[in-house]
Amino acid sequence: MLLPPPAPRPPPATHRPFNAQRPEHSKISIPLHQSSASQAYGATPTAVPPSASHTATTIAPSRVPPPPGTMSGGGTVAGSSTVLKIVGCVVGVVGSLLVYGILQERIMTRPYGEGDDAESFKFSVFLVMTNRCVSMMVAILVLAVLQSNLAPVAPIYKYAAVSASNVVATTCQYEALKYVSFPVQTLGKCAKMIPVMIWGFAINGKRYNLADYMVAAGVMAGCTVFALYGSVTASKHKAGAEHETGMFGIALMLGYLGFDGFTSTFQDKLFKGYQMETYNQMLWVNFCSAIISSFWLMSDASMGKAIEFITNHPESLYDVLILSAASTCGQLCILFTIREFGALLFATIMTTRQFLSILLSCIIFMHPLTAPQWAGTAMVFSALYYQAFLKGNKKTEKAENDPDSAAASATGPYGADEKKGLVPSGKEVKNGAV
Numbered sequence: 001m002l003l004p005p006p007a008p009r010p011p012p013a014t015h016r017p018f019n020a021q022r023p024e025h026s027k028i029s030i031p032l033h034q035s036s037a038s039q040a041y042g043a044t045p046t047a048v049p050p051s052a053s054h055t056a057t058t059i060a061p062s063r064v065p066p067p068p069g070t071m072s073g074g075g076t077v078a079g080s081s082t083v084l085k086i087v088g089c090v091v092g093v094v095g096s097l098l099v100y101g102i103l104q105e106r107i108m109t110r111p112y113g114e115g116d117d118a119e120s121f122k123f124s125v126f127l128v129m130t131n132r133c134v135s136m137m138v139a140i141l142v143l144a145v146l147q148s149n150l151a152p153v154a155p156i157y158k159y160a161a162v163s164a165s166n167v168v169a170t171t172c173q174y175e176a177l178k179y180v181s182f183p184v185q186t187l188g189k190c191a192k193m194i195p196v197m198i199w200g201f202a203i204n205g206k207r208y209n210l211a212d213y214m215v216a217a218g219v220m221a222g223c224t225v226f227a228l229y230g231s232v233t234a235s236k237h238k239a240g241a242e243h244e245t246g247m248f249g250i251a252l253m254l255g256y257l258g259f260d261g262f263t264s265t266f267q268d269k270l271f272k273g274y275q276m277e278t279y280n281q282m283l284w285v286n287f288c289s290a291i292i293s294s295f296w297l298m299s300d301a302s303m304g305k306a307i308e309f310i311t312n313h314p315e316s317l318y319d320v321l322i323l324s325a326a327s328t329c330g331q332l333c334i335l336f337t338i339r340e341f342g343a344l345l346f347a348t349i350m351t352t353r354q355f356l357s358i359l360l361s362c363i364i365f366m367h368p369l370t371a372p373q374w375a376g377t378a379m380v381f382s383a384l385y386y387q388a389f390l391k392g393n394k395k396t397e398k399a400e401n402d403p404d405s406a407a408a409s410a411t412g413p414y415g416a417d418e419k420k421g422l423v424p425s426g427k428e429v430k431n432g433a434v
Contacts, residue, residue: 060341085340093346094353096326101182101357103323105365112313119309121316124174126306127323128167129293131285134324135331139283152284153174154278162267163288169259172252177251182361183369183377184232186354188253190380191219193387195261203265212389218383225376230369278335313333347388355381 022374060256107127121127143150175187183302188384194216226232233246297303310317337346358377361367369377 032172036270053313089337089341089345090349092342093330093349093389094356096333098357098360099321099355100326100330101317102364103326104174104359105182105361107316107319108174108321109182109365112316117312119313121309122178123297123302123306123309124171125167125293125296125302127320128170129290129297130320131170131255131324131327132167132289132293134321135328136283136286136290138328138332139279139286140276142279143283146279148277149280150283153280154163154271154274154284156284156288158270159281159284160288160292162263162270163285164292165259165263165266166285167289167292169256169263172256172259176249176252176256177282179245179252180232181367182365183358183367184226185253186256186358186361187223187226187377187380188250190354190384192257192260194220195257196264199265201259203269203351208384211387215383215387215390219380222376222379222381222383225379226373227376229372256327270420270426282331343391344388344417347391348385351381351388354384 013274041057107121108124109120111120113119140150173185174190180188193212197208197212197216201208227250231246233249294303297306310320334346334350337349355377363368
């Protein structure tokens with residue numbers, strides 16, 4: 001039986017140079033380095049270098065998007081993580097500063113001991129010194145853990161200048177509680193933006209827009225209504241010369257506002273041009289504050305009296321230490337909130353915290369407020385919420401274009417002891433390190 005002749009062999013393939021023109025039918029529409037899944041999600045193709053193209057012989061199979069909630073997909077998990085961070089920031093800032101506010105009022109307005117042994121704590125500067133010492137030790141611990149620079153970046157006299165103003169502002173804040181109620185003090189702190197605007201124009205020549213003036217007018221109007229239509233003095237003075245006591249307390253609050261506004265503006269001017277980490281600045285500002293307050297206590301013989309008071313009433317030391325720890329914890333939570341979520345969320349949290357502090361003080365320490373006073377309170381916080389939402393997007397854009405000035409204003413209209421005379425440096429905000 002005859003077999004059919006074998007089929008002719010195809011001619012051997014010849015080598016075609018890489019840059020030779022290929023037939024149209026051999027071209028592919030999907031680049032070898034990009035899958036169809038990446039095209040579906042809008043990824044931008046990138047050019048493949050010639051040296052790598054000739055080695056690719058197959059097209060990567062299309063990847064199916066992972067189901068929601070998985071780690072590789074990231075959508076639900078990332079959203080949950082963000083929500084948990086926000087909740088943590090709210091609990092950390094509000095919780096720590098509520099504890100700080102309650103203990104501040106308890107220490108300065110309520111006596112320790114019972115009967116004939118009852119004494120009031122009168123050493124505001126000692127409270128400032130303890131607070132700054134705790135913050136200084138925390139800053140040293142953080143810098144040691146991060147293995148960061150402990151040496152001062154700016155000349156020491158610049159830290160001392162900011163610290164002196166900060167110590168006076170915080171002392172006025174504590175002393176005012178002897179003469180005015182805590183709601184008056186907290187509401188007065190909301191008006192800090194007014195002296196900040198004045199000092200900003202006087203020192204830095206800063207200009208403000210119509211919205212800033214409207215917010216300042218709203219805050220001022222609310223504070224005026226609150227002061228005119230109800231009692232402003234501390235409860236222990238209501239049976240005595242209420243008018244004189246209230247005026248002295250308001251004078252102390254004005255001193256606090258003036259020095260605290262000066263601290264923020266002066267600090268921005270002094271530290272401009274220095275690239276310093278936030279915790280380095282926290283360390284040296286608090287170190288100088290502790291030294292200044294210690295000299296103040298020794299100059300008027302208050303140091304020995306304060307130690308004697310604590311020896312006679314050990315429970316007061318616990319309150320002072322917890323207050324200092326709560327203040328420092330609040331500061332760290334503030335820095336974390338600004339780093340992670342920016343000034344809008346921070347301003348909203350702080351404004352809410354101030355309102356809750358007033359409400360809690362009225363419940364715990366029984367400060368009755370009249371209807372016009374509640375209306376004035378509502379005016380103040382409405383203006384602050386308006387300011388927060390109005391400037392939220394603007395501050396985000398400013399942080400990208402001008403991180404130094406954006407960081408300087410990031411802490412907003414809040415108190416000296418909440419910020420410890422500290423603002424995040426622009427470099428750290430830009431790099432996400434606070």
